Amino acid sequence: QVQLVESGGGLVQAGGSLRLSCAASGRTFSSYTMGWFRQAPGKEREFVAAISWSGGTYYADSVKGRFTISRDNAKNTVYLQMNSLKPEDTAVYYCAAVQYYSGGYYQGGDTYDYWGQGTQVTVSS
Numbered sequence: 001q002v003q004l005v006e007s008g009g010g011l012v013q014a015g016g017s018l019r020l021s022c023a024a025s026g027r028t029f030s031s032y033t034m035g036w037f038r039q040a041p042g043k044e045r046e047f048v049a050a051i052s053w054s055g056g057t058y059y060a061d062s063v064k065g066r067f068t069i070s071r072d073n074a075k076n077t078v079y080l081q082m083n084s085l086k087p088e089d090t091a092v093y094y095c096a097a098v099q100y101y102s103g104g105y106y107q108g109g110d111t112y113d114y115w116g117q118g119t120q121v122t123v124s125s
Helices: none
Strands: 004-007 010-013 018-024 032-039 046-049 058-061 067-072 075-081 089-099 120-125
Touching: 004 089, 018 089, 018 120, 032 067, 032 075, 046 067, 058 067, 058 089, 075 089
Parallel strands: 010 120
Antiparallel strands: 004 018, 018 075, 032 046, 032 089, 046 058, 067 075, 089 120
């Protein structure tokens, strides 16, 4: 089992940047596919980005070109660099993980077995 702890959220003006981090416990981090999801008030949770255990990256159309997901296996950490932030990016951002995933449905919440507690991102206009 893996535990996930997100950090790096906060309040930023539109056009600004934030970097979220998700630290994972355990010794087999490199075998996990990691995802970022977000949920705004009154809305359903939505996929943001994912990075596979082999390094492949996947993005929602709404963040493509603005957000970058990366991982540091030596630090058991996955990052989400968010640039050119918009008020509609305001949400609680969640980190998620699944081990040895070989499917292609990275954007599905049901794909992931482990979730963090979330970190709030607020973008003011």
